[in-house]
Amino acid sequence: MNRGWWQWGGPGGSRFFEGGEVRLAILSLLGEGPKNGYQLMKEMKERSGGLYRASAGTIYPTLQMLEDEGLIEPVQQEGKRAFALTDPGRAELGKDPDAVRRIWERAEHWEDWSQYKGPDVLAFVTPLSALAKSVLRSAKWASGNVERDAKVRELIQKVTREFDDLTKT
Numbered sequence: 001m002n003r004g005w006w007q008w009g010g011p012g013g014s015r016f017f018e019g020g021e022v023r024l025a026i027l028s029l030l031g032e033g034p035k036n037g038y039q040l041m042k043e044m045k046e047r048s049g050g051l052y053r054a055s056a057g058t059i060y061p062t063l064q065m066l067e068d069e070g071l072i073e074p075v076q077q078e079g080k081r082a083f084a085l086t087d088p089g090r091a092e093l094g095k096d097p098d099a100v101r102r103i104w105e106r107a108e109h110w111e112d113w114s115q116y117k118g119p120d121v122l123a124f125v126t127p128l129s130a131l132a133k134s135v136l137r138s139a140k141w142a143s144g145n146v147e148r149d150a151k152v153r154e155l156i157q158k159v160t161r162e163f164d165d166l167t168k169t
Contacts, residue, residue: 017052022054022058022059023062023065023066024093024096024099024100025103026062026063026066026072027066027071027072027085027089027092028100028103029044030083030085030089031085031093034075034077034082034083035082036077036080036083037056037059037060039082040054040059041054041059044107047107048107052107063083066083069088070086070088071086071088071089071092072084072085072089135152135156139152
């Protein structure tokens with residue numbers, strides 16, 4: 001299967017969720033009100049501009065774990081099984097509000113990159129990777145040498161301006 005960069009790592013090469021963050025993201029979303037698994041997957045996709053697509057294999061086992069821990073409980077919502085936070089779940093969510101904030105700030109950052117997905121953009125992934133490797137090799141070559149460093153930076157700025165000029169016409 002041919003996967004886009006947003007499925008492997010996304011902006012900055014990081015994963016969308018780091019260890020333990022899916023759990024915290026789900027608690028956070030349930031803190032806004034009861035949701036079923038599909039609603040959670042949809043919300044995560046929307047908050048990342050479509051770049052992160054939570055799978056059922058991620059969401060449902062995490063919901064089961066949270067239920068087993070007593071942090072969420074099943075409720076009926078429009079005839080479907082949904083989940084709501086329990087008091088211990090709210091307490092767990094309140095332990096690290098900065099972590100929750102960082103998750104959704106990262107989602108906003110991913111959303112900024114969502115405009116660059118699709119088959120037209122994927123055609124440029126291979127040449128872009130080659131360019132990135134050349135830049136990194138040049139950076140290594142320039143390391144510790146002021147003149148070489150200036151030359152590499154100047155070339156990067158020149159190419160960046162030329163690409164930007166393309167979009168202005």
